[in-house]
Amino acid sequence: MKNILLLFDTDEYTTPFDILISYDAGFDIVVPYAKVTAESAITLTQDAMFPRGVKGVAHTTIFVGGKDDEEAKKILTNIKKTLFPPFEIAVIVDPRGGHTTASALVAKIEKLLVKNNYSLKGLKVVILAGTGQVGQLAAMICASEGAEVVITSRKKERAEKIVGELEKESGFKMKGVQASNDDEILESIKDADVVIATGKAGVCLVNKEMLGKLERCKVVADVNANPPLGIEGLELSSDGKEIVPGIYGLGALAVGDLKYKVEIAMLQAAKDAKKGIFDYKYAFNKAKEILDLK
Amino acid sequence: MKNILLLFDTDEYTTPFDILISYDAGFDIVVPYAKVTAESAITLTQDAMFPRGVKGVAHTTIFVGGKDDEEAKKILTNIKKTLFPPFEIAVIVDPRGGHTTASALVAKIEKLLVKNNYSLKGLKVVILAGTGQVGQLAAMICASEGAEVVITSRKKERAEKIVGELEKESGFKMKGVQASNDDEILESIKDADVVIATGKAGVCLVNKEMLGKLERCKVVADVNANPPLGIEGLELSSDGKEIVPGIYGLGALAVGDLKYKVEIAMLQAAKDAKKGIFDYKYAFNKAKEILDLK
Amino acid sequence: MKNILLLFDTDEYTTPFDILISYDAGFDIVVPYAKVTAESAITLTQDAMFPRGVKGVAHTTIFVGGKDDEEAKKILTNIKKTLFPPFEIAVIVDPRGGHTTASALVAKIEKLLVKNNYSLKGLKVVILAGTGQVGQLAAMICASEGAEVVITSRKKERAEKIVGELEKESGFKMKGVQASNDDEILESIKDADVVIATGKAGVCLVNKEMLGKLERCKVVADVNANPPLGIEGLELSSDGKEIVPGIYGLGALAVGDLKYKVEIAMLQAAKDAKKGIFDYKYAFNKAKEILDLK
Numbered sequence: 001m002k003n004i005l006l007l008f009d010t011d012e013y014t015t016p017f018d019i020l021i022s023y024d025a026g027f028d029i030v031v032p033y034a035k036v037t038a039e040s041a042i043t044l045t046q047d048a049m050f051p052r053g054v055k056g057v058a059h060t061t062i063f064v065g066g067k068d069d070e071e072a073k074k075i076l077t078n079i080k081k082t083l084f085p086p087f088e089i090a091v092i093v094d095p096r097g098g099h100t101t102a103s104a105l106v107a108k109i110e111k112l113l114v115k116n117n118y119s120l121k122g123l124k125v126v127i128l129a130g131t132g133q134v135g136q137l138a139a140m141i142c143a144s145e146g147a148e149v150v151i152t153s154r155k156k157e158r159a160e161k162i163v164g165e166l167e168k169e170s171g172f173k174m175k176g177v178q179a180s181n182d183d184e185i186l187e188s189i190k191d192a193d194v195v196i197a198t199g200k201a202g203v204c205l206v207n208k209e210m211l212g213k214l215e216r217c218k219v220v221a222d223v224n225a226n227p228p229l230g231i232e233g234l235e236l237s238s239d240g241k242e243i244v245p246g247i248y249g250l251g252a253l254a255v256g257d258l259k260y261k262v263e264i265a266m267l268q269a270a271k272d273a274k275k276g277i278f279d280y281k282y283a284f285n286k287a288k289e290i291l292d293l294k
Numbered sequence: 295m296k297n298i299l300l301l302f303d304t305d306e307y308t309t310p311f312d313i314l315i316s317y318d319a320g321f322d323i324v325v326p327y328a329k330v331t332a333e334s335a336i337t338l339t340q341d342a343m344f345p346r347g348v349k350g351v352a353h354t355t356i357f358v359g360g361k362d363d364e365e366a367k368k369i370l371t372n373i374k375k376t377l378f379p380p381f382e383i384a385v386i387v388d389p390r391g392g393h394t395t396a397s398a399l400v401a402k403i404e405k406l407l408v409k410n411n412y413s414l415k416g417l418k419v420v421i422l423a424g425t426g427q428v429g430q431l432a433a434m435i436c437a438s439e440g441a442e443v444v445i446t447s448r449k450k451e452r453a454e455k456i457v458g459e460l461e462k463e464s465g466f467k468m469k470g471v472q473a474s475n476d477d478e479i480l481e482s483i484k485d486a487d488v489v490i491a492t493g494k495a496g497v498c499l500v501n502k503e504m505l506g507k508l509e510r511c512k513v514v515a516d517v518n519a520n521p522p523l524g525i526e527g528l529e530l531s532s533d534g535k536e537i538v539p540g541i542y543g544l545g546a547l548a549v550g551d552l553k554y555k556v557e558i559a560m561l562q563a564a565k566d567a568k569k570g571i572f573d574y575k576y577a578f579n580k581a582k583e584i585l586d587l588k
Numbered sequence: 589m590k591n592i593l594l595l596f597d598t599d600e601y602t603t604p605f606d607i608l609i610s611y612d613a614g615f616d617i618v619v620p621y622a623k624v625t626a627e628s629a630i631t632l633t634q635d636a637m638f639p640r641g642v643k644g645v646a647h648t649t650i651f652v653g654g655k656d657d658e659e660a661k662k663i664l665t666n667i668k669k670t671l672f673p674p675f676e677i678a679v680i681v682d683p684r685g686g687h688t689t690a691s692a693l694v695a696k697i698e699k700l701l702v703k704n705n706y707s708l709k710g711l712k713v714v715i716l717a718g719t720g721q722v723g724q725l726a727a728m729i730c731a732s733e734g735a736e737v738v739i740t741s742r743k744k745e746r747a748e749k750i751v752g753e754l755e756k757e758s759g760f761k762m763k764g765v766q767a768s769n770d771d772e773i774l775e776s777i778k779d780a781d782v783v784i785a786t787g788k789a790g791v792c793l794v795n796k797e798m799l800g801k802l803e804r805c806k807v808v809a810d811v812n813a814n815p816p817l818g819i820e821g822l823e824l825s826s827d828g829k830e831i832v833p834g835i836y837g838l839g840a841l842a843v844g845d846l847k848y849k850v851e852i853a854m855l856q857a858a859k860d861a862k863k864g865i866f867d868y869k870y871a872f873n874k875a876k877e878i879l880d881l882k
Contacts, residue, residue: 004314013624019619020648024639047309296611296612325607
C-alpha cells in the first residue's frame with residue numbers, strides 16, 4: 001500500500017517546504033490541505049481513519065504544519081481527541097519547522113557544553129525574546145534536561161503569561177522576565193551559562209560590549225537566518241566558534257544542518273510508525289542520537 | 295501512462311476518504327479539487343479532455359463527490375453535457391459514499407430476503423425519513439427491483455416533492471407519506487415487508503413496541519453508524535440477526551463492509567473503463583454480483 | 589529523487605490541462621497551487637528552494653500558468669528576483685498555453701513560407717486583434733525573426749499601448765493601428781504578407797471578399813478553436829491549404845498538434861534542467877527544431 005501523508009497546514013498556501021521534504025523522506029504521496037483549522041481537522045481526521053481499514057491506516061500519516069503554531073496546537077488536540085484504536089494515525093507536529101529547529105538548537109548547545117565538560121543540567125539558560133514558538137519549545141526542552149530556564153520578553157506580562165502556559169504544559173518551573181532595553185537584557189543574562197536569542201530578524205539583542213560583561217556564559221546561539229543576527233559577532237555558520245574568550249557561538253546554518261537531518265528522520269519514523277505523536281520530544285531525542293549524546 | 299483521477303468535490307476541503315480509497319483502488323495519482331460547482335465543472339472537464347489526446351484520456355477518470363449531493367447531481371449533468379467522443383471520460387458518482395451505501399444496503403436486504411425465500415419483487419418497502427441521498431437512491435433501486443416503495447418525511451409536502459422527482463428520474467411509481475410521530479410512523483410501516491431507516495443520527499424512529507405490531511415485516515435496516523440507531527434493538531453489527539421473531543436486522547457495519555468492496559470495485563472498473571457513468575446503478579449490480587444474487 | 593513540479597496557477601481552480609500534460613511529460617509529482625499572486629509567489633519560491641538541498645533543488649521545477657497572463661508575468665518577475673545560486677529552479681512559463689501556442693503558430697507560418705520560397709525576414713505580418721497574450725507573443729517572435737510587425741486593435745490607444753510595452757520588452761520596433769471595422773481591417777492588411785487573427789471566438793474579422801483584395805498575402809492563420817473562425821474560408825484543420833489563389837491557411841488544429849509536441853518537449857527539458865526560463869523563446873526554438881527549420 002502507498003504511504004500517504006496528509007498535510008494539515010494552517011496557511012493559505014500549503015508550504016512547498018513540507019511537501020518537498022516529505023517526498024524526499026520517502027512518502028509516496030503527499031496530500032496538502034490549506035487553511036486547516038482546529039474544527040475542520042476533526043472531519044478531516046475522521047475521514048482519514050476509515051477508508052483504508054485497520055491495515056491501511058498504518059500507511060497513513062498526518063503532518064500538522066503552518067505559520068499559525070497556536071492553531072496548530074489546537075489542531076493536534078482535536079486530532080488526538082478524534083483518533084481511537086485500532087484506527088490510530090501517526091501525527092507529525094512541526095509548524096514552520098519549529099519543533100525540529102528548537103530540538104536541533106538545544107541538542108547542538110548540549111553537544112557544545114559536553115565538549116567543554118559541562119551539561120545543561122543545573123545550568124542557567126536565558127532565552128531572549130523567547131515567547132515565540134522556537135523560544136517556547138527550546139525552553140521546555142532545556143527544562144526537561146534539568147536547566148534553570150528564563151524567558152525574556154519586551155513586556156513582563158507577556159513573559160509571565162507564556163511561562164505560566166509552558167509550566168502547565170511541561171510540568172517544569174521557569175521564570176519570565178522583562179528585557180526591553182540593553183540594561184534589562186544585560187541584567188537578565190549576566191549570570192547566564194547559555195544565552196539563546198530567538199528575536200525578530202535584524203534586531204541585535206546582545207552587542208559585543210554586553211558579551212564582555214557576562215560572568216559565566218559558555219554558549220550563545222541564534223537560529224535567525226537573516227543577518228544582522230541577534231548576537232553581535234556570531235555568524236550564520238558559527239558551529240562552536242569562540243566568539244569572545246570562553247564563549248562559543250552557534251549560528252543558524254549549524255543548527256539548520258542538524259535540523260534537516262532530524263526532520264528527515266522524524267518523517268521517516270512517522271511514516272513507518274502505526275501511531276504516536278512526533279513532535280519536539282521525539283525530535284530532541286533523535287537530535288541527541290544523531291550527535292551521539294547520552 | 296499514469297491512471298489519474300480528478301476528484302471534483304463540492305466541499306471546502308476535499309475529503310481524505312475519497313482520496314485514500316482511490317489510491318488504494320489503484321489510481322497512480324489523485325488530483326483533488328475543492329469547492330467544485332456545476333459551473334466550474336464545465337471548464338474543469340474541458341481542460342481534462344484534451345491534454346492527453348485520445349489515447350491518454352482513457353487513463354483519466356473523474357470522481358464526483360462531496361456533502362452537497364444536489365450540487366453533485368448538477369455537476370454530473372454538466373460533465374455529461376461537456377464530454378463528447380472520442381474525448382470521453384469515465385465518471386464515478388458517489389457523494390459522501392451515498393451511491394455505494396444505498397447499493398450495498400439494498401443488496402444486503404435482497405440477500406436476506408432470498409435466504410428466507412422472498413425477493414424484493416412485489417414486496418412493500420418503507421423508507422423512513424427517506425428524503426436524503428441514501429433514502430432516495432435506495433428508493434430508486436428498490437423500485438427498479440420491482441418493490442412497492444414508500445418514502446416518509448416529517449412533512450407530507452417534502453415526501454411528495456421528493457417522490458415526484460424520483461419518479462421523474464427513475465420512471466418508477468412511488469408513494470410519499472408523512473410520518474412525523476410514532477402513530478404516523480407505525481401507520482406507514484404496519485404492513486411493510488421491509489423497513490429502512492435513513493434518518494438523522496441519534497433519532498429513534500421505530501421502538502420495540504412498534505416492531506411488535508408490524509404484520510408482515512421481514513427485514514429492518516439502518517445505515518446510521520452512530521448509536522442510538524433509528525430502529526430499537528438493531529445493532530451496528532447486525533448482519534441478518536433476528537431482532538424480534540421473524541424480523542431480521544441489518545446494521546451499518548454489515549452494510550459498510552459490502553459498501554467498501556463495492557466502492558473499490560467501482561473505482562477499479564472506472565479506472566479501467568474508457569467512458570461511462572459509475573453510479574448507484576453500476577454499484578447495485580456490482581453489489582449483487584459480490585453477494586451472488588441473480 | 590522524485591522530479592516534482594510546483595504549478596503556480598493564477599486561477600481559482602488549477603487547470604487539469606497543465607497537471608495532466610505535466611504528468612505525461614514525465615514528472616513524478618505535480619503539486620498544484622491555485623490563486624497564486626505575484627506576492628505569494630515569493631514565499632512559495634523561497635519555501636521551494638531549500639528543503640531538498642542543492643542536489644534536490646535540481647529535481648524541482650516551477651510552472652507558471654493560469655488565465656491571468658498579466659499576473660503570471662509578475663509572478664515570473666518575482667520568482668526570478670527570489671532565486672539565487674546555487675538554489676536555482678527551472679521555471680516554465682505558459683499561462684493557458686499561450687507561449688507554446690504562439691510559438692507553434694509562428695513556426696508553422698515560417699514553415700509554410702519556406703515551402704513557398706519565402707521567410708519571415710522582411711515580410712509584413714499583421715496581427716489582427718493582436719493585443720491578447722497569443723497576439724503579443726506572436727508579435728515578438730515574428731519581430732525577432734526579422735518581420736515588420738503590425739498589431740491591430742479596435743482602439744488605436746490600446747494598440748499603441750501594447751506595442752509600446754512589447755517594444756520595451758523585446759527591443760524590436762512594431763506598429764499599432766486601429767482596425768475596428770471592415771474598412772480599417774482591410775486597410776491594415778491590404779499589403780500584408782502574413783495575416784494572423786487572434787480575436788475573440790466567433791467573430792469574423794476577414795471575409796472572402798476582403799481576402800480577394802489582398803495584394804501580397806501569402807499566409808493567413810487563426811488559432812481560434814471555436815468556429816466560425818476569424819478568417820472566412822479557413823478551417824480548423826487547414827494545414828497549408830490554399831484557401832484563395834496564392835493564400836495558404838493555417839487553422840487551430842494544425843497549430844495545436846505542433847503546440848502539443850512543443851509543450852511536452854518544453855516540460856521535459858525543464859524537468860531535466862537545473863535552472864533557466866522556459867517560455868516562448870525556448871518554445872519557438874523547439875518548434876522550429878521539430879519542423880526542421882534552420
